[in-house]
Amino acid sequence: MEPVTIKDIAKALKLSTSTVSRALRDSYEINAETKRLVQEYATKMNYRPNPIAQGLKENRSRAIAVIVPEIANNFFSEAITGIEDVANNLGYDVVIFQSHESYDKEVANVRNVVARRVDGLLISISNQTKDVSHLSDLHERGFPLVFFDRVSDEIDTYKVVADNFSGAFMATDHLLNTGRKQIAHITSAAGLYITKERLSGYKAALEKHGIPYDPDLVHYCCNFDSQEMDGIIENMLSKHPRPDAIFTASDRLALACFEVLSRRGIRCPEDLALIGFTNLKVAHLLSPALTTVTQPAFEIGQAAVELLIDLIEKKKRQMGGSYLIKLPTELVVRASSV
Incomplete structure (x- = not known):
């Protein structure tokens, strides 16, 4: 069935197309009874405005x-x-x-x-x-x-x-309150706004607990894959003292990190605590379930x-x-x- 047009409605009701068009737009120029007739007929015939025609008319x-x-x-x-x-x-x-x-x-x-x-x-x-x-x-x-x-x-x-600063602060503060001292931060590209804000929140939590910021504990990751993460974890584990916690700036990073740690036999949280950021739907299904900062x-x-x-x-x-x-x-x- 062909879609009903304004011309079809006008012909059926013996009105001009301009009158029908104005009635459908609820224009003050059209009396209430005509509006009612037009709108009831349009509803009965399942009339739908043509978005292309509307766009041309409105230049939108x-x-x-x-x-x-x-x-x-x-x-x-x-x-x-x-x-x-x-x-x-x-x-x-x-x-x-x-x-x-x-x-x-x-x-x-x-x-x-x-x-x-x-x-x-x-x-x-x-x-x-x-x-x-x-x-x-x-x-x-x-x-x-x-x-x-x-x-x-x-x-x-x-x-x-999202309030990235606050989320990163809460995550790092939580790790420090559980007794972790060497907290690594794995984050995304350095120039991104979210990277800067989450790094600032991480630094602020360290400062609150009187722990000096160590740039060697911060690692930037661009590919979000396990191969890149493998190199980052290898670098971390070579440090003395080794990190006892990792706060990642996204759940994708957390998953890549989780995969590499599992493959290396490093247990969470016994050997190393782990926190992600965003709102991965399966975070609670991981083993162990992943602590995360959720954003709306x-x-x-x-x-x-x-x-x-x-x-x-x-x-x-x-x-x-x-x-x-x-x-x-x-x-x-x-x-x-x-």
């Missing part, structure tokens, strides 16, 4: 783009679910791109975003991204842009993140897309200064650290 696509490093990452998959939850309810479609942690791929994705003529962009930058000119160019042209999770300090727009990925996605749509619909103005929104994190203590 009713679509937004999202660029993330990797959809398979549980944090980003949850954030996307939150984004779609809000966007779809507000009449927007969501187009998703992956950078796969590649700067070049991210730049290509941004070009595709522009070519698709979407109304706005949500982005979490790759761990290779140092130059953000491809994004600042968009922003300077007035294109609605909101960062989430991995953000840039160089662009003054809305940014939605779904809510971060919701908050970010609400801000973006407000920018698109001019409910908020592009700002002359960055507006950083932090959502709280929570430490979930399990067997890997106690």
Whole structure:
């Protein structure tokens, strides 16, 4: 069956197409009885507006783009679910791109975003991204842009993140309170906002307990695989004294770390305590169950897309200064650290 159009409704009710169109938009120009007839008939015939035609008329696509490093990452998959939850309810479609942690791929994705003529962009930058000119160019042209999770300090727009400092502080403080003294920190690329914030929280907890910061206990990891982790653990175990705990800046790092430690016969928490960061759904199923800092990925996605749509619909103005929104994190203590 062909979809019902405004022309079909107008013909059936012997009205002009402009009258039907205004009635469907609940225009004040149309009397209440005509609105009722049009809207009841439209409902009966299962009328749905044509989004392409609407977009042409409004000079909008009713679509937004999202660029993330990797959809398979549980944090980003949850954030996307939150984004779609809000966007779809507000009449927007969501187009998703992956950078796969590649700067070049991210730049290509941004070009595709522009070519698709979407109304706005949500982005979490790759761990290779140092130059953000491809994004600042968009922003300077007035294109609605909101960062989430991995953000840039160089662009003054809305940014939605977890409270990374507090989460890292709680994790490190917990390990110190259980008697650990040599706490290694395995983290992501050095230039990322989340890396800096989580490292700052780690340092602050050490300072609180009067323990000097040792840069040799901090290791940066970019590939998130067991081969890279194997080299990091090998380096750690060669230190004297050896670390008695590891705080990783993501659960992906924690899983890679867990795999290498298990293969080497190192027990958690007896030989070495372990804490991850984010919200891996199977953390409680590991043996031992993984202590982790959880961050509200779904809510971060919701908050970010609400801000973006407000920018698109001019409910908020592009700002002359960055507006950083932090959502709280929570430490979930399990067997890997106690």
